[in-house]
Amino acid sequence: MSQLPNFKQSLTQLIACPSISSTQASWDQGNLEVIQLLGTWFEQLGFSIDIQKVPGAHKTSDNKYNLLAKLGSGEGGLLLAGHSDTVPFDERRWQSDPMGVVDKDDKFYGLGTCDMKGFFAFILQACKGLDAKQLKKPLYILATADEETTMAGARFFAQSQAAKPDVAIIGEPTNLVPVMMHKGHMSHRISVQGQSGHSSKPSLGVNAIEIMYEVIGQLINLQEKFRLNYKNEAFDVPAPTLNFGAIKGGDNANRICGHCDLDIDLRSLPGMSDDELLHWLSESLKSLAEKYPGRISFEELHPSSPSFEQEKSTNNEECFVSIAEEISGHTCCAVNYATEAPYIQQLGCQTIVLGPGSINQAHQPNEFLAHSEIDKTDKLLIAMIQRYCL
Structure with a gap:
């Protein structure tokens, strides 16, 4: 049996495994290398390993896998979960190789150190010395595919119901502050079909940009309706949001x-359904759809x-939220970004989002994980394992 790596070594090896997920085919990669690496390590620690190919992952690559590792037997227990993929990067904005770990100024720099391969390096260290015979309830480790795009890995795992833990922790970077609430996310493309023609004869064409101008006006009104009709003060942005992300038209x-x-x-806010949002969207564009029949669509x-x-x-x-607050030393909060938590929650377990590092580092050039996170995260994970498995 080869010797298991220490924290820095395991982090370095994980970062060196490319696993970018992207909606752009030129960037999108499989994640099997990092999944197999994790599987090898946890198998050495006595975990049973199940690697599953994920159906329905992004169309640009079918090389997407989930890993479920299990130590111990029986019902319930603890699930520690995270995603194995990263976002793309702009190498020109990095001061070091994104696929390597640079240890500098009490920080580990590298793509995925914070979001969120680093979490698996922490789990590996916390699991060293665990004896399956001592566990009263099982410990599960889940690594998923495609969180940064389709969340296909988490969706597939929720459908499979391959584990039924009592509680689950999603190790996204929260500065070790437990997150008990976050917004939903959906994105649509609104298309306007006009009629091209020579600019000197406007009456012979239909200008799609002009119609889109009216569409945007209606959507700005919808933004205001969201602000006036929905509010949850647990969020620092208390209303649902509607963002204009990209526009393209003409040649x-x-x-x-x-x-x-x-x-x-x-x-969306908790309690709002997709159907409700789509109804608002459809209603806001209804008058324009009638004014320009067959020209406005969204997908x-x-x-x-x-x-x-x-x-x-x-x-x-037993209240997991209260336990998380007690062990972490922080009051639970709400965040505006989305995670895999609602899918893991479908297993029937109490679920929180709680992990090392700051979300401000996620998706950023020169992403890093501070050395100061190491002892705090190690103690938190060990405390959770002792509470729910030993």
Whole structure:
């Protein structure tokens, strides 16, 4: 049996395994290398290993896998979960090789150090010395595919119901502050089909940009309706949001624009359904659809991610939110970004998002994980394992 790596060594090896997920085919990669590496390590620690190919992952690559490692037997227990993929990067904005770990100024720099391969390096260290015979309940480790795009790995795992833990921790970077609530996410493309023609004869064409101008006006009104009609003060942005992310139309200044696309992003509050958001969207554009019949359409860019809320338990059930607050030393909070938590919650377990590092480092050039996170994270994971497995 080869010797297991220490924290820095395991982090370095994980970062060196490319596993970018992207909607652009030129960037999108498989994740099997990092999954197999994790499988090898946890197998050496006595975990049973199950590697599953993920159906329905992004169309640019079918080389996407989940890993479920299990130590111990019986019902319930603890699930530690995270995603194995990273976002693309702009090498020109990095001061070091994104696929290597640079240890400098009490920080580990590298793509995925914070979001979120580093979490698996922490788990590996926390699991050293665990004896399956001592576990009263099982410990599960889940590594998923494609969180940064389709969340296909988490969706597949939720459908498979391959584990039924009592509680689950999603190790996204939260500065070790437990997150019990986050917004949902959905994105759509609104398309306007016009009629191209020579710019000197406007009456012979239909300018898609001009119609899109009216569409945007209606959507700005919808933004205001969200602000006035929905509010959750647990969030620092208390209303649902609607963002204009990208627009494209036309090909030349002297041609009437024949087609225009607008990509929008909607972030819902807990309790709001996708159908409710789509109703608002449809209603806001209804008058324009009647004014320009057959010219305005919208489609989903990728499957939506639901909002998440873990309520505090009542009666005699042990409250995971309270336990997380006690062990972490922080009060639970709400965040505006989306995670895999609502899918893991479908296993029937109490779920929180809690991990090392700051979300401010995620998706950024020169991403890093501070040395100061090491002892705190190690103690937290060991405390959680002792509480729910030993």
